[in-house]
Amino acid sequence: MADETPKDQQASGTDAKAAAAPEAPASVRPEVLKPRPPRPRSPRMKPPDPEAGDLARRNFIWYSIAGFITLLVASFCRFFFPRVLFEPKTRFTIGYPDEYGFGVNTKYQQQYRIWVCRNAAGLYVIYAKCTHLGCTPDWKEAENKFKCPCHGSGFDSEGINYEGPAPKPMLRCHLELDPLGQVVVDTLRQYEYEQFKDARPSTSGPLLAV
Secondary structure, eight states: TOOHHHHHHHHHHHHHHHHHSSSTTTTTTTTTTTTOOOOOOOOOOOOOHHHHHHHHHHHHHHHHHHHHHHHHHHHHHTTTTTTOOOOSSEEEEOOOGGGGSSEETTTHHHHHSSEEOOOOOOOEEEOOOOTTOOOOEEETTTEEEETTHHHHHHEETOOEEEESSSSSSSOOOEEETTSSSEEEEEEEEEOOHHHHOOOBBBBBBSSSSS
């Protein structure tokens, strides 16, 4: 031991300190100690372009003007296409006289608002309109009468009023035969009671001979 030099003594002392120093804990990872890379900065928003704003406003104005002009043109063109109310024909055929038996036939009530009737005198057509306020009466076959559902007016099978507020009989339509022998009804030519009460059967008029 006496032959050791000062360098050897210093080296041995360093080794002793190193042996006595505690070891670094195994849980400490070297990656944790590394500095993190800087985060990328978010790009700054560009200031609005004043020219783009002016262009959007100009487009809005032009679109508004174009829409207004289109609306005016459409409204102007609408006058060339007036509304049309499609009404049933006022002159039409209802078949041959022998197709109708005695009594009241309601076949054309919905389509033409008429009743085709036949009795011993001939064929006649009643216009289905109450003479009180214009309602359409119903044919009550069991009671053999027309009954208005609005205010209770009653008419017999020939359209003559006998109960309720109806002031007069229902109207009859003009009848005639076409070249083929079919019955033609004209609802524009109508007859009051005074005109058909004494009418004789004929080929043209309120009472058709069959």
